[in-house]
Amino acid sequence: MGLSLTVLGCATPYPSADNPCSGYLVSHGDTRVWMDAGTGTLGPLQHHVSLAELDAIWISHLHADHCADLLTAYYALLYADISRAPIPLYGPPGIADRLAGFLTNGPRRSPVEDAFEITELHDGLQVAVGSMRLTTASVAHGLPAFAVRVEAGGSLTYSGDTAPCAGLVELARDTDVLLCEAESAEKTADMVHHTPEDAGETATASGAGRLVVTHVGRFLTPRDAVTRAAARYRGQVTCAAPGTTVTV
Numbered sequence: 746m747g748l749s750l751t752v753l754g755c756a757t758p759y760p761s762a763d764n765p766c767s768g769y770l771v772s773h774g775d776t777r778v779w780m781d782a783g784t785g786t787l788g789p790l791q792h793h794v795s796l797a798e799l800d801a802i803w804i805s806h807l808h809a810d811h812c813a814d815l816l817t818a819y820y821a822l823l824y825a826d827i828s829r830a831p832i833p834l835y836g837p838p839g840i841a842d843r844l845a846g847f848l849t850n851g852p853r854r855s856p857v858e859d860a861f862e863i864t865e866l867h868d869g870l871q872v873a874v875g876s877m878r879l880t881t882a883s884v885a886h887g888l889p890a891f892a893v894r895v896e897a898g899g900s901l902t903y904s905g906d907t908a909p910c911a912g913l914v915e916l917a918r919d920t921d922v923l924l925c926e927a928e929s930a931e932k933t934a935d936m937v938h939h940t941p942e943d944a945g946e947t948a949t950a951s952g953a954g955r956l957v958v959t960h961v962g963r964f965l966t967p968r969d970a971v972t973r974a975a976a977r978y979r980g981q982v983t984c985a986a987p988g989t990t991v992t993v
Contacts, residue, residue, distance in 0.1 A: 748773045748877075748899045748993040750924065751793060753786040755959045755985045757928055758810050760785040764987045766810035767960055769924070773897035776800050776875025780893070780903060787814040787821075789987065796821055797829045801874045802861070804836035805905030806890035807843055812836070815861075819848060822860040834861035835872065835879070837889040866891045868912070882916040885909075887937045892916050899993035902953070906960065908936040909943045917951035921993045924985065926960035927970045938962070941970040945977030953978075959985035 749772050754765025760783075768786025770793050771778045777794045779786075779802045790796075796818060804812050815834075821827050834840070841863050848855035857863075864872070868883040868891075877897040884892045884907035894902045894916050902917040904925040917923050925947055928938035939947065941958060948956040956978055961970045967984040975982045983991075 746772065746774055748895065748897045748901060749990055750780075750901055750922070750993075751990045752959070752985045752987050753789045754783055754987050755961070756783075756810075757960050757962060758808075765789065766813070767805075768811075768814070769903070770794065771877070771895055771901065773876050776877050776897070778803055778874055778877065778879075778895075780895075781805055781811045781905070782814040782818065783810045784813045787817055796827050796832065799832055801833040801835065803879065803893060804834070804840065805892070805903070806886055806888060807837055807840060808888075808906065811906065812840075815844060816847060819844065819855075819857065819860045823856070831858065831860055831862040833874070834863045835866055835870075835881075836863065837891065838865045838867075839889075840865065880916065882912045884913050885937070894920060901991075901993055902951075904939070904947070906938060909939060909947055914947055914950045917947070917953055919952045919954075921954045922957060922991060923948050923951060923953035923955070924957045924959055924991070927958040927965070927974060928960050928962040930962055930964040941965065941973035942977050944970075945974035945982070948974075948978040948980065948982075953980065955980055956982045957985050957991055958982065961985075 753768035756764040765785030766783030902920040
């Protein structure tokens with residue numbers, strides 16, 4: 746099976762009745778990575794793969810709509826019916842202590858590392874997960890935040906949450922598919938997200954083969970986001986929707 750991405754959810758900043766927050770399953774052959782674990786994504790993840798079979802988790806940044814379901818995954822891994830070694834977890838600096846701060850309920854720190862084998866992300870980090878190579882780049886979101894390029898017989902680049910920045914353009918250079926957030930309806934002086942036009946411009950600047958807009962804000966519709974992005978990018982533009990799969 747070729748490289749593919751299944752949308753578990755893409756709502757922001759809270760889940761809709763039929764759309765969890767940000768989360769994606771990236772698959773290639775028998776390798777499966779949960780990419781962002783936003784609120785509500787653990788449920789639909791299990792339509793495709795169990796936590797026992799998951800190869801890794803990758804987290805772009807520590808806003809709840811991208812990582813909150815790590816908390817319930819922790820309980821599943823240590824106190825329920827899942828039996829496995831700790832799941833490799835790639836996340837921003839300080840992720841272990843952030844999780845432990847929420848999960849600790851007494852004088853003893855919660856054993857986060859018993860559930861997750863944690864590697865902190867940094868700009869330029871490259872790791873192999875099964876048949877995939879993951880390359881991380883720092884992006885501009887007002888806190889430690891990262892984008893990722895996944896390569897396995899093709900390439901897929903995910904922006905995470907970010908304002909337009911050179912690091913994302915370079916990471917996505919000639920990527921087959923760019924999955925780019927388009928949260929902001931309008932430009933502001935202190936941008937930490939893309940507008941749809943920004944997403945189109947990032948796709949154009951990077952030479953991406955296709956653009957999938959995601960994380961579309963509450964003051965935009967998917968149709969508006971696609972139309973506005975397409976005005977700045979000549980390639981195919983679609984919008985992420987829960988339950989859909991993008992094949993590279």
